Amino acid sequence: xxxxxxxxxxxxxxxxxxxxxxxxxxxxxxxxxxxxxxxxxxxxxxxxxxxxxxxxxxxxxxxxxxxxxxxxxxxxxxxxxxxxxxxxxxxxxxxxxxxxxxxxxxxxxxxxxxxxxxxxxxxxxxxxxxxxxxxxxxxxxxxxxxxxxxxxxxxxxxxxxxxxxxxxxxxxxxxxxxxxxxxxxxxxxxxxxxxxxxxxxxxxxxxxxxxxxxxxxxxxxxxxxxxxxxxxxxxxxxxxxxxxxxxxxxxxxxxxxxxxxxxxxxxxxxxxxxxxxxxxxxxxxxxxxxxxxxxxxxxxxxxxxxxx
Numbered sequence: 417x418x419x420x421x422x423x424x425x426x427x428x429x430x431x432x433x434x435x436x437x438x439x440x441x442x443x444x445x446x447x448x449x450x451x452x453x454x455x456x457x458x459x460x461x462x463x464x465x466x467x468x469x470x471x472x473x474x475x476x477x478x479x480x481x482x483x484x485x486x487x488x489x490x491x492x493x494x495x496x497x498x499x500x501x502x503x504x505x506x507x508x509x510x511x512x513x514x515x516x517x518x519x520x521x522x523x524x525x526x527x528x529x530x531x532x533x534x535x536x537x538x539x540x541x542x543x544x545x546x547x548x549x550x551x552x553x554x555x556x557x558x559x560x561x562x563x564x565x566x567x568x569x570x571x572x573x574x575x576x577x578x579x580x581x582x583x584x585x586x587x588x589x590x591x592x593x594x595x596x597x598x599x600x601x602x603x604x605x606x607x608x609x610x611x612x613x614x615x616x617x618x619x620x621x622x623x624x625x626x627x628x629x630x631x632x633x634x635x636x637x638x639x640x641x642x643x644x645x646x647x648x649x650x651x652x653x654x655x656x657x658x659x660x661x662x663x664x665x666x667x668x669x670x671x672x673x674x675x676x677x678x679x680x681x682x683x684x685x686x687x688x689x690x691x692x693x694x695x696x697x698x699x700x701x702x703x704x705x706x707x708x709x710x711x712x713x714x715x716x717x718x719x720x721x722x723x724x
Contacts, residue, residue: 420705420706420708420709420712421465421468421469421472421705421706421709422465423465423701423702423705423706424458424461424462424464424465424702424703424705424706425462425465425466425605427458427461427698427701427702427705428458428462428605428607428608428702429607430694430698431454431458431695431698431699431702432454432458432607432608432610432611434691434694434695434698435450435451435454435455435611435695436610436611436614437691438450438688438691438692438695439451439614439615439618440614441688441691444618444619444621444622444624444625445618445622447614447618447621448591448594448615448618448619448622451594451598451611451614451615451618452594452597452598452615454611454695454699455597455598455601455602455608455611455615456597456598456601457699457702457703458601458605458608458698458699458702459600459601459602459604459605459608460604461702461703461705461706462604462605462702463509463512463604464706464709464710465705465706465709466505466508466509466512467505467509468706468709468710468713469501469502469504469505470502470505470506470509471502471713472498472501472502472713473498473499473500473501473502473503473505473506474502474506475717475720476498476499476502481720485721486717486720486721512603512604515603516600516603516604519599519600519603520600523596523599523656526656527554527555527556527656527659529656530554530562530655530656530659531554531556531560534554534560534562540558540559540560540561540584541560541561541563541580542554542560542561542562542563543563543564543565543568544562544563544564544565545564545565546564546565546566547564547565547566548564548566549564549566549567549569549570549644549647550563550564550566550567550655550661551563551564551567551579551583551644551661552583552655552656552659552660552661553583553584553586553587553591553592553659553660553661554656554659555587555590555592555659559587561580561583561584561587562655562659563579563580563583566647567579567644567647570643570644570647571640571643571644571647574631574636574640575636575639575640575643575644576640577630577631578627578628578630578631578636578637578640578641579627579640579641579644581626581627581630581631581637582623582624582626582627582637582640582641583623583660584626584630585622585623585626585627585630586619586623586660589619589622589623589626591619591622591623591660592659592660594615594619595612595615595616595619595660598611598612598615599612616660617666617669617670619660620660620670621670621673623660624637624638624641624670624673624674625674627640627641628674634674634675634677635674635675637674638671638674638675641667641670641671641674642667642671645667
């Protein structure tokens, strides 16, 4: 355990750059899934490693050892390292837990406040009388597409349909859950914070492609996104972090991607294949190391309990 338990804490520093680079080479939907799964998996493994360190140190305390029916000292982690590591791991887990609770409560509160500000649900579309042009997808029961009169006036009828299709794709794809998972994972390991921006971009690209398919015109979808983003610069109120707005992310890059009709070939280059292999190796190493550390600690507890 002494070596395996540290691997899940160190692997994210190598895996995150690989995930970001690989996501750039993938189509939007696979890229979003890759980033969400990678961030969640790495976060869970690192949290498990901290929990194992905390438990190993706690079992060296007499009253905890008595609760665990230990008849001999636990020697999975050296005594000089066990208690300091356990104290640090416990403090980090407590801070992470508080941050997770605070973030979850804030996100839920923002969504509830936004829903209370709308008129009672009479359909999917919620039009707000506001000259400030903005629009976003608001998850809930039912899902709502929030758009202001200012945004409607800024777009032509065909562009409005592209805008609605974009926001509808966010709601149908449950993209807010991807973002929520990435933000919560970022609280469990600092390196995972840099995955939120590329994930948000990948989700916006997913919605862009869905809007282009819905209206049957990639140029129209690109024009709608560009005009909505330019209009939104006039100043929009803060929207819930769990919601996704059409003007989010690097809009010029999104528009360029819509106008680029070349088919994606993500694994044609040797470099992309090597990055994919490196990321897969990192994820496997993190998961296997966490399981191995847990198994070693379990075996050490059985030995300390006097079991054969």
